Amino acid sequence: MAIYIDKPKCIGCKMCIPACPYGAIDMVDDKAEFNENCTSCGACAYACPTGAIVLEMAGKGEVDTSEYEGLWVVGEINDGRMAMVTAELIGEGRRLAEKRDTDVSCVLMGHEIGHLADRAAGYGADRVFLVDHPALKRYRTQPFTDVLTGLINRNKPEIVLIGATSMGRDLASRVAARIKAGLTADCTELSINDETGLLEQTRPAFGGNVMATILCEFTRPQMATVRPKVMKPLEFDDSREAEVIEVPVEINEKSIATKILEVVKDESGSDVNLTEADIIVSGGRGLGDPKHFALIEELADTIGGAVGASRATVDAGWIPATHQVGQTGKTVHPKLYIACGISGAVQHLAGMSSSDVIVAINKDPDAPIFNVAHYGIVGDLFEVVPAMIEAIKQRRGDTA
Amino acid sequence: MNIIVCIKQVPDTSEVSIDPETNTIVREGVPAIINPFDENAIEQAVQMVEEHGGKVTVLSMGPPQAEAALREALAMGADEAILVSDRCFAASDTLATSYVLSTAIREIGDYDLIFCGKQAFDGDTAQVPPGIAEHLGIPQVTFAIGIEVDGRKVRVRRLLEDEFETVEVKMPALISVVKQINEPRRPGIKAKLAAKKKEVKVWDASCIDADACLCGFDGSPTRVVRTFAPSRNTEGKKYEGEPKEVATAVVEALIAEKII
DSSP states (O other), X not given: OEEEEOGGGOOOOOTHHHHOTTOOEXXXXXXXXXXXXXXXXXXXXXXXXXXXXXXXXXXXXXXXXXXXXXXEEEOOEETTEXXXXXXXXXXXXXXXXXXXXXXXXXXXXXXXXXXHHHHHHHXXXXXXXXXXXXXXXXXXXXXXXXXXXXXXXXXXXXXXXXXXXXXHHHXXXXXXXXXXXXXXXXXXXXXXXXXXOOEEEEEEEGGXXXXXXXXXXXXXXXXEEEOTTTSOOOOOOTTOOOEEEEOOOOOOXXXXXXXXXXXXXXXXXXXXXXXXXXXXXXXXXXXXXGGGHHHHHXXXXXXXXXXXXXXXXXXXXXXXXXXXXXXXSBOOOOSEXXXXXXXXXXXXXXXXXXXXXEEEEESOTTOGGXXXXXXXXXXXXXHHHHHHHHHHHHHHHHHO | OEEEEEEOEEXXXXXXXXXXXXXXXXXXXXXXXXXXXXXXXXHXXXXXXXXXXXXXXXXXXXXXXXXXXXHHHHHTTOSEEEEEOOGGGXXXXXXXXXXXXXXXXXXXXXXXXXXXXXXXXXXOOOOHHHHHXXXXXXXXXXXXEEEEEETTEEEEEEEOXXXXXXXXXXXXXXXXXXXXXXXXXXXXXXXXXXHHHSOEEEEOTTXXXXXXXXXXXXXXXXXXXXXXXXXXXXXXXXEESOHHHHHHHHHHHHHHTTOO
């Protein structure tokens, strides 16, 4: 990728200067000019009102893939903490990097995040790129895209992995479109092909009815977003150390197109984030009445789980949409998923069938949910669920 | 206020399956529908134009039969419909698709907002909306559950994992919407008949000045090399009988496997 200034078009307005996160633009004879800090990130091209800054893309087959090396994980930080999916991707990244005989770097972008370098190291990163700036305090598309694109252009990693979260899917799509790299969404399996060395990216499509394996042969980096809770992190080990590279950036708040006005925690349900929960107990139409979600909550409380719901119950207004599991709701991958009174429509299965262990309770022995369940209980949930709660409490009582 | 809504005609995924012999996707006889999230985008645009004036243009890339989806959008209240269709667009991945749509949007020209559904029901990638915004060099706000216009500014409430984030952005901007933003209207017979008489413009690659190298197979950095049926758990155990007994048996098994 290359960037150049079409000098006759430059009117010397200097709009590009505050837009550049790397301080790479000087004014020479009233015209913009790039200095050696330029990473071709393209931030200035969008700020230029006259189209004088041109980003030029390499065509198919024109990228020298041998220039690219190393595996990167783009970290996600929420309220000053590294998201679990980042640790998972570092763990998976180690496994892949070994096959490519290379190392794992983690990019952390945020504000006052120096302490997180040790977290990334403890989970297995060899190198940490630390980008600390007040404008990066909370995720926003534009500054994160500019900074990450610049880092990728300068360092040329071969593989870039990002969590398939709201942030990851927003950021990865924008960066991939800017650098014209191939990006595979929401992968559930990654491997390196023994012969070609290419990253094989496998993901569900068509509502989970089909799995597809995807390659990016001609572009670099090979980019993928990866579903949270699918990959296994390494055991945290604080004796591990990483090389920490602090990346200075200059970001001007005025050149950022979006402003965050308010952030409100979703208090409508339990305080557990469904996509991060280890145990989820979900209720479906079989509950018959919204008040019976109390039973689902009781079982969830007993085993420390979060409450999920089928689309039918959300559509009926029994429970807020934030609880919805499925293709139009959330995709979850807990260690244990208990489906109570859920028949198992394809669109529901798409959101939960990759859970480690699935327990289904349903009156109808032919309900499709039993096709994915490890433990299928044919019976009335109003009898079975209280009996399960009782049995769990009793067992706990026995051992306490 | 002029709003362009990008929509996709998709197979009803609940009817899609894999042929176990050939490992290819069976599409015959599968009904085609408007991507459900796009219906919310159309509804939102129609509502906002009803309130603020202006017009709604629906845009789709696809084969000629995708016209049916555009007609449904017209019945829902969109003013104009454009189908970009060309053999050289076939096999486009998300990058090539967003490029083609962005060139069509440039051709349409006059817009304040672009709406998309958060993702398509068949591919589930959510990559096209940010791709379009990037190609146009405008800001994106994804996963919107509420949109409020204030002059040239738009306040967007985003639905994230466990929080709502309100973002302010200036027009022009691209916004992708989630299911919970509204309830799409179901047009009546009259609206459907009226939509039948409206024009759906069809543009090919030359109409939108699309560079063939950036479309279709040539413009797509990703390639699907294999499709297969997901492994379904076939070793599941089924418990039937006295509720107390089966509940206890399953709880014991979960405890034995250290799951709870």
